[in-house]
Amino acid sequence: MIRVGVVGASGWADGSHLPALKGLPEYEVTAVATTNQASADRVAKAHGVPHAFADAAMLAAHPDVDLVVVSVRVTRHAAVIRAALEAGKHVVSEWPLAVGEQEARELTDAAEAAGVSHAVVLQGHHSPSVRFVADLVAEGRIGTLESAALIAAGDPFGGTSIPADLAWSLDAAAGNSILTIMAGHFLATLERVAGRFTEVSARLPRLHERVRVAGTERTEANGAPDQVLLHGLLESGATASATIHGGHARVADGFLLKLAGSTGTLTATPADGAAYIHWGDWEIRVDGELLAVPDSYRTVPASVPAGTPAHIAALYQDVAAAITEGRRPDPDFADGLRYHRLLAAIERSAATASPQQVP
Template sequence: MIRVGVVGASGWADASHLPALTSLPAYEVTAVATTKQASADRVAAAYGVRHAFADAAELAAHPDVDLIVVSVRVTGHAAVIRAALDAGKHVVSEWPLAVDEGEARELAEAATASGVHHAVVLQGRHSPSARFVADLLAAGRIGTLQSAVLVAAGDPFGGDSIPAELAWSLDPASGNSILTIMAGHFLATLERVAGRFTEVSARLPRVHERVRIGDTDRTEANATPDQVLVHGLLEGGATASVTIHGGNGRTPDGFLLKLAGSTGTLTATPVDQGPFIHWSDWEIRVDGELLTVPDSYGTVPIGIPAGPPANIAALYQEVAAAITEGRRPDPDFEAALRHHRLLTAIERAAASRTPQQIP
């Protein structure tokens, strides 16, 4: 049994990590932490957790915790991760790992040196739909992949308004934007299916200089992109074209993935309108024929809610297996660093208007 402490338990983790962890037999949530003791106590009571803290370092040092989940704002990741590593605890961090590539490199090096197991929540890599499509491509179902096209909604980032609770994201130093969050997750899922980018060209248009906050008349300056446009080359020589468009909706309008091969074409769209590509089940067609994802790809126990908890639960199953087998989880902090390098290359390509190689 892996005993888990969740830092940032009253926010995103309450809708994703905690439902996943409390449904997996390999884990026991023994501690939670938030910035306020009252909210930590509420979450602990809701999930029957023994320990509640208002101090992440105190949670990290507690002997009843083996693994620490980092689900706070990106700017707070490094401090919690370092506290976990100093305490010799395994650590699972939400994506993005860090505010930029430099900080990601420092954290990856520290985690590797510590000898603990570490993983990052790029849950689209564990999507049953994505894994099935990757296997179809590997088996030659559409021949040799020649091009990949992804069009996806980046709501609630990139519109002329933003929810008040995300207003802090308008500063690039926050590490939380349509590029880092939405493109980060979407591109990781695309790479799981079609292979890694080796070269990118990009544009990062900023349409809205000021953005309205929530349902108010107040506006704030915006210094982050509103759209992400990427063209590139993939391993194996296929081309890729990605458009992530911003919007104001709390429920996005989904995505379209089109993979053209030498002998056929595969398309994927969300089964239900709204979910992002790394959350949702996909409707998959090859040359118009509807395919069903085999049950063998759905390894998450029955009872875990669809949406974010499902693929995050699959990630936690991978982490538990890696700990048992004494190997690195996929994706770990080194994989996260490589993904940060991809986003850095996109920024450089947009700024220089020249293609960039991916280190």
């Protein structure tokens, strides 16, 4: 049994990580931490967790914690991760791993030196639909992959208004934008099925100088991009393109993924019509034929709620197996660093209007 402490338990983790962990027999949530003791106590009581803290370092140091989950604002990731590593604990960090490539490299080096298991929550890697499509491509179901194209909604980032709880994201230094959050998740998922980018050409249009905070008459200066446009080359020699457009809603209209091969074409859209590419099941067609994802790709027990907790639970299953088997989780901090380098290459290309190699 792996004993888990969740930092940031009253936010995103409350409806994703905690239900995922509760439904897995490999784990027991023994501690939670939030920014104040009252909210930590409330979350602990609601989930039947014995220990509650207002200090992440105290949670990490507690002897009843083997693994620390980092689910706080990106600007706080480094401090919490370092506290966990100093305490010799395994770490699972939400994406983005860090506020930029340099910090991601420092955290990766520190995690490697600590000799613990470390993983980053790019849950698209463990989606049954994603793994099924990756296998179809690898097995040659559409022949040799020649091009991959993705159109995806980046809502609620990039519109003329933004929810009040995300208004802080308008500061580019916050590390929480349509590029870092949405493009990071979407491109990691795209690479999982199509292969890695080796070169990118990109644009990061900023259409709105000021953005209204939803539910108020207040506007805030916008320092983040509103769209992500890119095309590039994959390791296989195939081409790839992605258009991630901003808007006002939460998951307004999902995505369209098209993989064109030498003998066939695969398309994927959200099964429920409005889900991010890394969240829900896909409707998958090869040359128009609808394909069902085999049950063998679904490893999460029924005790885990459907929706976002399911793919996060699949990641936690891999982390538990990695700890038991003495191998690296997928994806780990080194993979997270690689995706930070991809985003940095996109930013360099947009700034210089020239193609950039992806390290």
